[in-house]
Amino acid sequence: MSAPLRFDRGHTDDLMTYLAASPSPYHAVANAAAKLREAGFRELSETDAWDASAGGRYVVRGGALIAWFVPEGADPHTPFRIVGAHTDSPNLRVKPLPDTGSQGWRQVAVEVYGGPLLNSWLDRDLGLAGRLTLRDGTTRLVNVDRPLLRVPQLAIHMDRSIHADGLKLDQQRHMQPIWGLGDDVAEGDLIAFLEDEAGLESGSVAGWDLMTHSVEAPAYLGRDRELLAGPRMDNLLSVHAGTAALAAVAAVDDLPYIPVLAAFDHEETGSQSDTGADGPLLGTVLERSVLARGGSLEDRARALAGTVCLSSDTGHSVHPNYAERHDPTHHPRAGGGPILKVNVNNRYATDGSGRAVFVDACERAGVPFQSFVSNNSMPCGTTIGPITAARHGIRTVDIGVAILSMHSARELCAADDPFLLAGALAAFLRG
Template identity: 85%
Template structure:
């Protein structure tokens, strides 16, 4: 019989449901919005006038969502506590002319999004998801969540160099999936998706589509202490942030800050878009919240000066087969609690005062935390943290959950860490 976890696995079970139901950023924000609606939040349109009454609200734009809860008695200058995350993950995305093929095979023309571990997408059953844009400008979500596509690997008999030189993939020639027999004229992907979505033929004039592995998330290991699944970078944080915001809004605590969830798109390719962290969306929403409560520019400045953002993204757990790639004195372990991410060259936004903020939240929640720094010989990745700090002038702290196989089609984390992260985020938002 499996050894019991120290923690209730209900949160992780729910994360697995969220991951499976969110094959694209558009699905992720729709699922987050549904959870917020059930907790009493209501959507507001950016084109409407906003009122300053208390309660929960959210804004949807493409693959991004900004949600916030205004407690009773909040002043125009009340600061914000923000959980920042991103909804996108590396994958294969459909090109404008999707139908391709040759030599009797129907294929899809795809472009590489972000920095995927491309070998992890080979010989894997893939579905297709995203959104179709109709002639009237409305959008329809689509998700073909069954084996539809496959990027077939070349047999070793046809490339003996793989054994001695390793696998070498050309992103243009070797990453195009097959999805049937025939030629490009037999494909007509968009017509197929219109039929899948119950739309009239020819009604879709635009599309944002991407592949996803159809294998569901699963517990792994003798004692089921690990979780394997897709898109943990960074839907794990989106899910935890949504749960934390709902908990903070419904806790009945005397909130002295306005809790916010900011889940952006396009982090994996630089965040420079109208729905990315380097765009104006977050700053505009926060400023409008201040002004809708009768605030002035002075109130905005005071609110931003007291605001803190926890930028929550996955980080690297120590890898048992490559321990020398990690800093020798910092070895984050799975199920050891969330990690505080530090880089003195500002690839992460954490400084000493930010560490104190996160340490206090973890202490209130009774959650252990770890520190992560990169090996000096390895270039360090980055997050939305430095972008958020620089663009809005707000104190930002980089945190997350330690995982293995980051940017793989299927990543691996500790099954207890999502619960620990959510508790720390809740304590931060309530504090």
């Protein structure tokens, strides 16, 4: 086993910058692509012919990114090593007719995306970000990263039952944010405001994919600053770690595998989209990579048969106030390194052979790891892991970083765990 890694807070500092700059999947992809370009990767268009040259390249489609590095001398049947992650997080997303309001308040009509902890979005200063589609078909990213919206909670004086019955929120009636005063709600106000924010001509926007985000910056927490609090760690923490790992191994000679980063959108809602893990994007990219190197469908089958994917997503650290909710013999702790997720009902894709691959990577990187299983009395969540395994016939292992407050507007992890994850991912990609 290698010597333990020396902790580097520079990785976590960079993660904090990445989280703050990536309030939507589209921003997350753009920022990851920028990091890859700095490492020498070049963007490919899906509509162009692809060549067989060695080097790094990536494809962007909406809120998804597939990036890979072809080593010198790679054969058409060379297997892939894939780090899978997702770019989306639960939040509140703007409806097609966004301008609404009543009782002298101007509001924005939103729909709940994924499964957020709704109470964590109450009385929080929110910005607005996403993608604007113009009438000519081009897109423009927009990010109003200042206090713009707020979902106000009902005062305790008007709901005395909350202490006895708990907070009960109706997603339609109680989660519509306010953003101004006035009874005259005009259709088109919000989009006109965003056109001005983005420096666009009035009336140029034909479509939008917009979402709210907390404007509170990521921060170190605790007596010794050993904790990290921030938004969208589920699952931009893994996207950032995978990007760093791929950029690092691209400088390694004689790679036995083709390292890949697959960052998908729409995991929080089932992955069934053209940019989700249950769509064709990854399979198409891998096949085109094989064919560009002169390979056949036989070579593609051989390559996938030797391919392994680490599906990296955040998992549950044992909660000090709710320890009974966890399996009594499996208590992953923040600061203990990445977790290996297991579920015999295939909610996670890990099996014994996959565990061996992950153990090998951690040992070579000098990274400690932990195991996670759900309490038998509680339903288990899932990831892109089983989808990737079933759709492509790829051996897949589910891993991640243990956090608290998953699906909150602001989540919590140990400040050194992202660095440990990146180290394990880099060792895995090296093969």
